[in-house]
Amino acid sequence: MEPILSRNFNVPDAWKISVAEKRGAYETARKVISSMKPEEVTQQVLASNLRGLGGAGFPTGKKWQFLPKEKTKPVYLVVNADEGEPGTFKDRYILERDPHAMIEGIMISAFAIGSHKAYIYIRGEYVEPYQHLQSAVDEAYSKKYLGKNIFGSAFHLDLVVHRGAGAYICGEETALLESLEGKRGLPRLKPPFPAIVGLFGCPTIINNVETMACVPSIMKNGAEWFAKLGSPGNGGTHLFSLSGHVKKPGVYELPMGTSLREMIYTHAGGIRDGHQLKAVIPGGISAKILTANEIDVKMDYDGLRAAGTMLGSAGVMVMNETTSMVKALLVACKFFAHESCGQCSPCREGTGWAYKIVQRIYNGEGSLKDLDTLLSLAGNMEGRTICVFADAAAWPIQSYIAKFRKEFEDYIKKNSKTKAFQTV
Amino acid sequence: MNTLTTLDKEAEKIVAKYDKKNAAVLPLLHLAQEKVGHITPEAEAWVSKWSEVPVVHVREVVTFYSMYHQKPVGKHHIRFCTTTSCVLMGSEKILDCLKKKLGIENGQTTPDGKISLEEAECLCACEMAPMMQVDEKYHGDLTEEKINKIIETLK
Numbered sequence: 273m274e275p276i277l278s279r280n281f282n283v284p285d286a287w288k289i290s291v292a293e294k295r296g297a298y299e300t301a302r303k304v305i306s307s308m309k310p311e312e313v314t315q316q317v318l319a320s321n322l323r324g325l326g327g328a329g330f331p332t333g334k335k336w337q338f339l340p341k342e343k344t345k346p347v348y349l350v351v352n353a354d355e356g357e358p359g360t361f362k363d364r365y366i367l368e369r370d371p372h373a374m375i376e377g378i379m380i381s382a383f384a385i386g387s388h389k390a391y392i393y394i395r396g397e398y399v400e401p402y403q404h405l406q407s408a409v410d411e412a413y414s415k416k417y418l419g420k421n422i423f424g425s426a427f428h429l430d431l432v433v434h435r436g437a438g439a440y441i442c443g444e445e446t447a448l449l450e451s452l453e454g455k456r457g458l459p460r461l462k463p464p465f466p467a468i469v470g471l472f473g474c475p476t477i478i479n480n481v482e483t484m485a486c487v488p489s490i491m492k493n494g495a496e497w498f499a500k501l502g503s504p505g506n507g508g509t510h511l512f513s514l515s516g517h518v519k520k521p522g523v524y525e526l527p528m529g530t531s532l533r534e535m536i537y538t539h540a541g542g543i544r545d546g547h548q549l550k551a552v553i554p555g556g557i558s559a560k561i562l563t564a565n566e567i568d569v570k571m572d573y574d575g576l577r578a579a580g581t582m583l584g585s586a587g588v589m590v591m592n593e594t595t596s597m598v599k600a601l602l603v604a605c606k607f608f609a610h611e612s613c614g615q616c617s618p619c620r621e622g623t624g625w626a627y628k629i630v631q632r633i634y635n636g637e638g639s640l641k642d643l644d645t646l647l648s649l650a651g652n653m654e655g656r657t658i659c660v661f662a663d664a665a666a667w668p669i670q671s672y673i674a675k676f677r678k679e680f681e682d683y684i685k686k687n688s689k690t691k692a693f694q695t696v
Numbered sequence: 697m698n699t700l701t702t703l704d705k706e707a708e709k710i711v712a713k714y715d716k717k718n719a720a721v722l723p724l725l726h727l728a729q730e731k732v733g734h735i736t737p738e739a740e741a742w743v744s745k746w747s748e749v750p751v752v753h754v755r756e757v758v759t760f761y762s763m764y765h766q767k768p769v770g771k772h773h774i775r776f777c778t779t780t781s782c783v784l785m786g787s788e789k790i791l792d793c794l795k796k797k798l799g800i801e802n803g804q805t806t807p808d809g810k811i812s813l814e815e816a817e818c819l820c821a822c823e824m825a826p827m828m829q830v831d832e833k834y835h836g837d838l839t840e841e842k843i844n845k846i847i848e849t850l851k
Contacts (some may be wrong), residue, residue, distance in 0.1 A: 284719075396761070435726060
């Protein structure tokens with residue numbers, strides 16, 4: 273397969289505009305902005321079956337069409353570069369190695385939705401990616417690809433890079449808007465959706481880095497070409513982040529719908545150090561876990577939903593047979609307890625209690641009853657909060673215990689220091 | 697206040713980039729922290745002045761985000777990843793070595809004020825697990841040996 277999103281990842285200095293332009297950057301934006309109508313761009317993106325690559329998988333063109341038809345307020349385009357889902361590192365590659373592909377995608381998308389101001393919200397810890405990105409934006413300005421009368425047209429676009437400050441929740445799009453407005457990152461109650469009331473109370477489209485980087489190739493090669501690359505309803509290729517106990521961890525660009533088995537054994541070289549596969553988290557820490565027997569699954573939005581989990585951010589974390597599921601759940605619960613924004617009580621209290629209970633089990637002070645308490649707690653978090661963070665925190669609890677219950681029970685029985693608490 | 701007023705020109709530029717002044721709170725705090733090292737009450741007042749956001753809301757923001765330091769940290773700040781892929785790749789052992797080498801625990805600074813340590817959640821560089829961030833830079837595929845080398849180069 274010819275790489276599309278990753279075509280410049282190993283080209284030295286591709287983040288510099290001189291190198292990027294030699295590789296064709298901005299040619300498509302020039303063509304689109306000087307010869308096409310905005311509605312035509314939206315139609316192409318719609319027909320390409322491009323789905324938001326930040327995790328939710330919502331069709332991008334459809335999202336754009338939610339904007340009000342009558343424009344009484346400015347429209348904003350906000351690019352979510354707040355990559356934070358554990359197990360995911362694909363956007364960092366684009367930001368650091370090929371930022372011009374994303375900037376070109378932003379130009380075309382802003383043109384399509386009639387936005388004249390775009391913000392890129394990049395996670396605060398990404399300092400080096402930020403430096404490359406900011407320099408790329410500055411270079412695009414100096415070439416007059418950003419600013420007034422782009423390519424001699426009537427189209428204007430200003431692009432601001434905004435750094436976050438260390439909060440996982442700001443990857444949730446409405447928390448991101450709050451943060452961009454200079455506030456704590458507390459998710460907003462929806463509706464209204466951002467397309468109607470977004471940044472500064474104005475209509476706003478929020479798209480992921482990789483989604484933006486797909487747009488130039490769609491416009492260059494056509495919607496049909498892009499749709500055919502993937503599986504039905506899931507257009508294009510996707511950057512999969514593979515990590516954990518594989519021989520070759522890294523970012524792999526593969527067609528949507530590639531099987532998980534192929535990803536682990538063919539592309540990432542299989543399990544390292546002669547070990548066996550035990551479990552895989554297929555889409556970032558929030559996604560429900562799959563056992564070694566469940567890896568013949570298509571890696572796209574629909575395939576993983578059918579398997580009872582989700583593609584999420586496509587962060588694939590692979591675990592070998594030496595991995596303790598109790599420990600894995602402890603780490604996940606610590607993460608969610610640390611990152612809950614604290615706005616809704618089921619999440620604020622639930623993530624804290626879950627962490628404490630799993631810690632108790634891990635320290636050999638747990639009882640078998642704790643497993644049911646955890647499941648009941650998780651059930652009371654799911655669907656009861658403003659955003660899906662609480663659901664995401666509940667899924668590892670539910671899936672690790674459901675699929676590895678015997679291991680949890682054996683651990684409790686074997687390690688319990690307090691015999692009296694062993695049984696129900 | 698004196699140190700911060702030297703940043704007024706830069707603050708003006710930052711505020712001008714946004715359609716609303718309150719959007720400048722985070723970048724102004726980053727700027728103040730780069731200069732002062734942590735967020736002091738004076739820095740909060742200065743950010744409040746430029747963003748026209750009440751100082752109590754600036755304070756809220758400072759306490760919400762993990763990157764703003766509410767007390768002085770070392771000249772070099774280490775964020776050590778403690779999330780799933782790093783743990784799978786043996787980060788806990790390396791973290792213990794690092795703590796022993798530095799003689800400090802999570803959230804502490806070496807007595808000479810040189811290095812501070814923070815246990816962080818996923819820094820999204822799982823392909824190089826176990827990993828840590830020293831100031832701006834990511835370091836991956838950490839071993840005890842590699843950690844010792846990195847620490848020795850910090851001045």
